[in-house]
Every structure is written in C-alpha cells, then in structure tokens.
Amino acid sequence: METRENRDTAMARAPDFVDPVTHAPLRRGDDEVTLVEPLSGAVYRIENNIANLVHPRPQDDGPRAPRFDRPLPAVVEAFLTWTFGAFGGDEAELRGRIIDKLDLAPDAIVLDNACGTGASTRHLQARLPHGILCNTDLSMELLAHGASQTAAEAEGVTCRTIWCGANALHLPFADNSFDAVLSIGGFNQFGDAAKAIAEMTRVTRPGGRIVIADEGLAPWLRQTLLGRMVINDNPLMAFEPPVAALPEVAQDVRLEWMLGNAFYCLDFRVGDAPPQIDIDRPHEGLRGGTIRSRYEAARQRRGEAMNGEDTGRGKVFCIGFPKTGTTSLEVALQQLGYNVCRGSSRNNHSNFLMALQVHGDTDEIARVIRHFDAFTDLPFGGTDLYLWLSRRYPEARFLHTVRAPEPWYRSILNQLEKAGGLHGASLEALHASGGYGASMTVQRVWGITDPVARKDAMLRYYQDLNAAILAHFDGCENFLSIDLTQEPDWRSLCGFLGLPVPDQPFPHENPGQGKAPGRASDAA
Numbered sequence: 130m131e132t133r134e135n136r137d138t139a140m141a142r143a144p145d146f147v148d149p150v151t152h153a154p155l156r157r158g159d160d161e162v163t164l165v166e167p168l169s170g171a172v173y174r175i176e177n178n179i180a181n182l183v184h185p186r187p188q189d190d191g192p193r194a195p196r197f198d199r200p201l202p203a204v205v206e207a208f209l210t211w212t213f214g215a216f217g218g219d220e221a222e223l224r225g226r227i228i229d230k231l232d233l234a235p236d237a238i239v240l241d242n243a244c245g246t247g248a249s250t251r252h253l254q255a256r257l258p259h260g261i262l263c264n265t266d267l268s269m270e271l272l273a274h275g276a277s278q279t280a281a282e283a284e285g286v287t288c289r290t291i292w293c294g295a296n297a298l299h300l301p302f303a304d305n306s307f308d309a310v311l312s313i314g315g316f317n318q319f320g321d322a323a324k325a326i327a328e329m330t331r332v333t334r335p336g337g338r339i340v341i342a343d344e345g346l347a348p349w350l351r352q353t354l355l356g357r358m359v360i361n362d363n364p365l366m367a368f369e370p371p372v373a374a375l376p377e378v379a380q381d382v383r384l385e386w387m388l389g390n391a392f393y394c395l396d397f398r399v400g401d402a403p404p405q406i407d408i409d410r411p412h413e414g415l416r417g418g419t420i421r422s423r424y425e426a427a428r429q430r431r432g433e434a435m436n437g438e439d440t441g442r443g444k445v446f447c448i449g450f451p452k453t454g455t456t457s458l459e460v461a462l463q464q465l466g467y468n469v470c471r472g473s474s475r476n477n478h479s480n481f482l483m484a485l486q487v488h489g490d491t492d493e494i495a496r497v498i499r500h501f502d503a504f505t506d507l508p509f510g511g512t513d514l515y516l517w518l519s520r521r522y523p524e525a526r527f528l529h530t531v532r533a534p535e536p537w538y539r540s541i542l543n544q545l546e547k548a549g550g551l552h553g554a555s556l557e558a559l560h561a562s563g564g565y566g567a568s569m570t571v572q573r574v575w576g577i578t579d580p581v582a583r584k585d586a587m588l589r590y591y592q593d594l595n596a597a598i599l600a601h602f603d604g605c606e607n608f609l610s611i612d613l614t615q616e617p618d619w620r621s622l623c624g625f626l627g628l629p630v631p632d633q634p635f636p637h638e639n640p641g642q643g644k645a646p647g648r649a650s651d652a653a
Contacts, residue, residue, distance in 0.1 A: 142238060143261050143291060144306035144332075149184040149299035150597040169596040171589075177273050181294040182301035185576045185590065202246050202274035209248060216389035223388060224252050227313060230340045230383070230396045235259050237308040242297055242329060243267070243315035247275030253311070254279075254288040262288055263307070265295035266315075297325050305334045316343040321489050322371035324516070330376045333399045340396040345370055347390035359391065370395045377403035441522025444498070445626070447505035448515045448598060449530030450591060451567070452540040454613030455505045458530060460636040461619070462503040465628055470501035483508045483566030487573050491517050498522075507567055512574050515598055526626065529598055529610040534588050536614070541580060541587070556580065 146155050148166040155164040155173065164173045164180055174181050199207075213220045228249065233239065236259040241249055244264040253262050266272050276292045295301050297312070297319045310329045319325040329339050344365040350356040351367070360366045370384055370393040378400040385394045408420040418426070445467060447458055463469045470478055478497060485494050486508035494514075498504070508514050510530070519527065545559055556568040556578065575590050577583045602608035609625040617637060619630040 143289065144238065144263060144302050146180055146182060146293065146301050147303050149182050149295065149301040150593045151600045152303060153600065154303075155301075169592060171593060176269055176294075177276070179269065179272050179276060179292045179294060180301075181269055183267060183269075183294045183296050184299040184301075184593070185296070186586075187576075200274075201268065201270050205246055205271065206248075213388070216391050218388040220248075221252070224249050224313065226387070227340060227342050227394055228252055228256060228311065230394070231256075231309040231311060231338050233257065233260070233309060237261075238306070239263070240265065240300075240302070240307045240310045240329075240332065242300070242310055242312040243319075244275065245271050245314065247279055249311065249313055250275065250279050250290065251282065254286050254290065257288040260288050262290045263293060263302075264290065265293045265297075265300070267294070267296055269294045298328060300328045300332055302332045304331050306332045308334060308337045310337070310339045312340070313342045314344075316341050316371070317345070317365050317368040323374040323489075324513075326371060326374050327376060330378065330399055335378075335399055335401045338396055338398050340394065341371065342387070342392055342394040344368060344391065345386075345393040347386045347393075350390055366391060441518075441525030443502060444522060444525040445503040445528060446509050446515070446518055446522070446525055447503070447528045447530060448510045448518070449505075449528070450511040450537065450594075451506050452537055452544065453510070453530040453532045454617075455510060455530060457613060457617070457636050458528065458622075459503075459505045461622060462505075464631060464633070464636065465623070465626065467503040468501050469503045469505070470497065479507070480564075480566030483570050486512055486514055487569055491521070495521065507570055508574075511594070512570065513594070513597075515601065519601065525607065527602060527605075527608045528622075528625070529595075529602070529608065531595055531610060531612050532614045534591055537591060538584060538587055545580065 146164060147153060148155060148169070148171055150171070151166060151169060153166050153168055155166055157163070158165045158172065162175050164175065164182070165171070209220065213223075231237075231239070233253075233256045235257060237257060238261045239253060239257060240263045241247075241253060242265055244250065244266050245268075247264055250262065250264060264272070264275065266275075272292050272294060279286075279290065293301065297315075298321055310333050312329070316322070316325065326339070326341075329341075333339055344363065345368045346356055346359055346366040348369075351360065372382070372384065372395065375382065375397060376399075379397040380400040382397040383395070386392065387394055406420070411417065411419055412423075416423075445462060447455055449455055449458075459469050470482075482494060482497060485491075485497075494508075509518070515527065518525065545555065556571055559565075559568045571580065572578050575587070577586050577590070580587055599610060609621065611621055618635045623630045
C-alpha cells in the first residue's frame with residue numbers, strides 16, 4: 130500500500146525537467162499549464178497533465194504524418210500484435226527478458242525512452258514497487274493514450290509513473306538522472322544513433338545499464354530468400370545494431386538476437402571512465418617501444434604530420450549562424466594566415482559538407498577538416514555539429530559569432546531575395562540558384578520550409594541554438610562569443626587566437642545586409 134510518506138519520497142526523488150536545448154532548469158509558469166526556461170524565455174506546454182518538451186517542435190508546414198485507417202494508438206497496437214504473431218514470440222515473455230537486462234532494484238529510477246503506448250509500463254511498474262518510471266515519446270497522442278490506459282489499470286500500483294513528450298535526441302533531463310534507461314522499438318527511427326546513445330548515456334548514472342532493442346534481422350539470415358522477403362516487407366529489418374555508436378565508457382556490452390532472430394537487443398553498463406590502458410608500458414623483445422611510440426612511428430611512416438591533428442590543435446571553428454559576420458571572419462582568418470575552408474557558395478566544399486551533416490556522415494566531414502585550418506558558416510554554424518566538433522577536436526578554438534535576432538532574420542530574408550530574384554524569398558529559389566545545401570539544412574535541420582511565413586520558428590531556432598552553444602561551452606577557455614556588428618575590429622579576435630594585430634583594417638564584408646528591402650521585408 131502506498132503511504133503519503135512513500136509518495137512524498139518518490140516526489141522528492143523524481144528527476145526534474147530541464148530545457149531540452151540548454152539543460153537549464155524549468156519552472157512552472159504562472160498559468161500553471163506551461164513550463165518556462167527563464168534565461169531563454171522558452172515556453173513548453175502541459176497537455177492533459179503531460180509536459181510537451183519535444184525539441185525541435187513540429188512545424189505546421191513540416192512533413193505530414195502518414196495517414197492511417199484508424200487512430201495512431203490502434204495502428205501501433207495492431208503492428209505489435211502482427212509482429213509477435215508473424216515471428217512466433219510471446220510479447221510478455223520477450224519484454225520480461227529484455228527488462229531483466231536492466232538489473233533493476235525495487236526503488237530504481239528508470240526512463241522508458243520512446244515508450245509509445247506504454248506497452249512496457251506494467252512490466253516495469255511491477256519491477257519498481259518503490260521506484261519511479263519516466264515514460265517519454267515524440268508522439269503526444271500515443272502518450273495520452275498510454276497514460277489513460279495505465280491509469281485505468283493502476284489499482285495496487287505503487288511505482289510513481291511520469292509521462293513526458295520528448296525527442297530521444299534532446300532528452301529533457303539533467304545529467305545522471307536515471308539508474309537505467311530502456312528503449313524497445315523506435316530506436317532505428319531516431320535519426321542519429323550516436324547522438325541518441327550519447328543522450329541516454331548522459332542521463333544515466335555511472336553503473337546504470339542501458340538496453341536498446343529494435344528491428345534488425347540477424348546478419349546470417351539477410352541474404353537468404355526468407356531474409357530478403359522480410360527486409361522487403363519492412364526495410365527497418367535491414368538495420369544493424371548500433372554497436373559502433375556506443376560511448377567510450379560502455380562496459381559489459383552484450384548483444385543478442387531475439388524473436389525469430391529478427392530483433393536485436395544491445396545493452397551495456399555506463400562506466401565512470403574509458404578503459405584504463407597503459408599505452409606507455411614498454412614492450413619486451415627486439416621491436417620494443419610502447420603502444421604510443423609505435424603509433425607515432427606508424428603515422429610518421431605514412432607521412433602524417435604530428436601536429437595535433439587528432440585533437441584539433443591549431444584549428445579554428447566558427448560555429449555562428451550564417452549572416453552573423455561569418456564572411457568577414459573568413460577573410461580576417463585568411464589574412465591572419467589560416468587556410469580557410471570558405472563558407473557560403475565560394476567553393477565546392479560547402480554544399481558537400483552540408484549534405485554530409487544532414488546525413489550524419491562525420492567520418493567524411495573529418496576527412497575534409499584534415500585539409501584546412503579554419504572553418505565558418507554552414508554546417509559548422511547554425512547546426513548542432515558543434516557537439517561532435519568539441520568532442521572530436523578538444524584542443525581546437527571555437528568562435529561563436531552572434532547578432533541581435535531581428536537584424537539576423539532580416540539579413541536572411543535579404544539573402545533569400547537576392548537568390549530568388551523575381552521568385553521571392555523562398556528556399557526553392559535558393560536551391561535553384563545553387564544553394565541547395567543551405568536549402569536542405571534549413572528544411573531538414575532547422576525544420577522550416579517557409580522562412581517568410583515562419584518568422585517565429587526561425588527566431589526561436591536561432592535563439593535556442595545560441596543558448597545551447599553558450600551553455601555547452603560555459604567556462605571553456607577555447608571558446609569566444611563575439612558580436613562583430615558591435616566589435617568589428619581585430620583586438621578580441623587576435624587576443625583569443627594569440628596573434629598580433631595586423632597593420633590593416635578589419636574586413637567588412639556584406640555591409641548593411643540587415644536591411645531587407647521589397648517583398649521580404651513587407652512579409653516580415
């Protein structure tokens with residue numbers, strides 16, 4: 130029986146919601162139906178007693194959801210019934226086996242990531258008589274259905290259950306919030322396996338387990354006739370288990386195929402630190418050396434300069450949005466002697482790099498980075514690529530160019546009008562003029578198909594991402610945020626880079642682009 134004391138204790142232990150972008154604490158709004166992040170002013174609604182913390186927020190002009198012949202919860206439940214019937218498994222038994230891998234204590238705090246209609250909720254509640262369960266999903270419709278169903282069956286349940294709308298790539302919880310994280314189904318559609326696992330790892334306490342199970346036919350079956358038929362029926366069956374996306378701290382990794390070898394189950398324990406390997410321990414024998422010295426010798430034989438390339442020493446990344454002085458910064462860095470990978474459409478790298486970023490191909494981005502010293506504009510700015518850059522190149526310097534939101538937006542419209550001519554400020558016109566990389570980034574990364582009609586969404590994305598960047602680099606010595614419209618000179622830049630001030634004026638490229646004449650400004 131749940132007592133008031135037990136309920137109050139569970140309330141005190143429940144993870145607090147944080148802003149999914151900045152990870153700053155949220156407070157309840159005065160209207161009692163919103164959650165507010167005081168610094169950025171971001172507002173999140175509470176719908177049917179379920180906080181909607183999904184980021185990025187779906188846009189009215191975004192891709193339309195698939196049409197079904199019944200409500201979405203019924204579609205999901207029908208698919209589950211068909212799946213277990215077709216592949217010959219017992220759903221309760223399978224979920225039990227998967228949940229066993231979490232090694233749950235009765236008072237654990239657990240996240241069910243992408244819970245759908247809450248098919249695992251009753252199983253988890255039974256394991257957590259004194260615990261807390263947080264159910265998240267991208268679909269508020271599925272959450273509302275799941276919360277209603279479990280509430281109707283809640284008699285005798287002592288586990289505190291919280292429902293929350295959330296994107297698996299931007300979880301609205303602080304670091305180390307959970308003892309375990311579960312994701313059954315949906316992982317293949319998160320869009321970025323490495324980022325999804327990084328988020329799950331971030332919110333899991335050291336020592337906790339993470340379990341991921343989803344569609345994925347076993348490799349030894351894929352080239353059989355049966356395998357080809359299964360993958361033809363459901364292309365998600367061709368997905369590989371995301372082993373390569375596991376973090377350095379992953380320990381006790383286990384991989385198993387279940388349900389007719391059509392579903393993989395990958396789980397690991399979150400360690401305190403990466404493996405402790407003594408790379409300076411001398412080898413015995415004629416060859417001698419250490420792991421470190423042998424690696425450096427091999428690199429020298431391959432002609433790779435030992436100039437800190439692996440850590441980014443000497444490299445400069447401008448992670449500001451386009452139209453925040455990035456072109457001036459490109460010229461300034463070039464005048465300072467940097468080999469600059471130019472942004473905008475000034476070389477053939479730009480559209481290529483933007484396509485790579487949209488598709489998450491960081492390995493190929495790293496190959497391009499090897500050939501240059503400094504980088505600006507899309508996709509280095511205006512996207513969340515800074516997260517990967519800061520991990521991959523910890524010794525690099527990061528320049529964050531900013532300007533006031535309204536002039537930035539007017540400058541974007543001005544650029545669109547220049548590209549579109551008589552066709553107006555549309556992304557289609559930008560695409561046709563050669564800016565297909567930028568057009569794709571705005572649509573697929575920013576989630577906006579009409580910048581003129583979606584001014585609020587443009588400004589919200591601009592402000593949210595800038596706030597997230599400032600929060601991510603807070604206290605970092607290799608980071609400088611600068612407004613070149615207020616401080617357009619060499620002093621701050623050269624002081625940050627440790628270089629002497631040149632005996633020439635600071636470059637001022639594209640002056641006055643904050644003024645958007647004609648149709649775009651009228652529409653704004």
